[in-house]
Amino acid sequence: MKRAGGSAYIIIFDLDRFSEVNEAHGHAVGDKVLKAVANIIHDTVRPYDLFARYGGEEFILFISDISEKDIKSYTERVRLAVSNNQMTFEEAQLTITASFGIAPLIPKEGLETAIKTANEAMCMAKKEGRNKVVMLDGDSGGETAK
Numbered sequence: 001m002k003r004a005g006g007s008a009y010i011i012i013f014d015l016d017r018f019s020e021v022n023e024a025h026g027h028a029v030g031d032k033v034l035k036a037v038a039n040i041i042h043d044t045v046r047p048y049d050l051f052a053r054y055g056g057e058e059f060i061l062f063i064s065d066i067s068e069k070d071i072k073s074y075t076e077r078v079r080l081a082v083s084n085n086q087m088t089f090e091e092a093q094l095t096i097t098a099s100f101g102i103a104p105l106i107p108k109e110g111l112e113t114a115i116k117t118a119n120e121a122m123c124m125a126k127k128e129g130r131n132k133v134v135m136l137d138g139d140s141g142g143e144t145a146k
Contacts, residue, residue: 008105009071011061011078012118016097016130018057029089033096036087044081060115068104075100075133083131097131104137 015021015037022030034057041051041059050062061078063071083097101121105114117136125134 006065007067008062008064009066009102010105010111010114010118011063011071011075011100011102012054012115012122013059013061013079013098013100014122014126015057016099016126018096021094021096025090025092025094029092029094032089033087033094036085037082037096037098040081040085041078044078060118062105071102072133072135075102075135079131079133099125099130100133101125102133102135 015033018030018033021033034053038051038053038059041061045051045061045063049064052060054060063074066074079098079100083095085096087094087096099122101118101124103114103117103121105111121134121136124136125132128134
């Protein structure tokens with residue numbers, strides 16, 4: 001990123017009210033939901049984007065070579081791919097939503113700072129009602145929300 005001068009972003013997202021899925025339908029259904037969401041994301045992101053489960057029901061994306069304007073619409077497209085997908089497992093029909101936080105990866109600040117900032121943005125999305133995208137600017141801490 002430094003060498004090429006491109007931009008990169010960290011996106012962290014968490015499945016909304018996932019503990020309720022586990023409580024109401026059991027952990028086996030919860031595991032199937034996690035796999036289904038992972039497949040949706042895999043099919044939605046670009047082939048060269050990095051995507052991983054971050055822990056529990058939290059996921060992380062590393063997106064490079066994209067503008068600030070485009071990262072917002074990109075993330076919104078991912079959010080809609082999850083929320084518009086009705087899932088049926090063991091007779092349970094579920095609509096899963098997720099809250100997304102975006103932060104720019106600023107080379108002088110490092111990856112850990114971008115992850116922390118994206119996580120703060122995700123927490124803001126949850127506090128503001130869930131199933132939304134919030135972006136925090138790494139330099140000023142300013143917020144831009146969908």
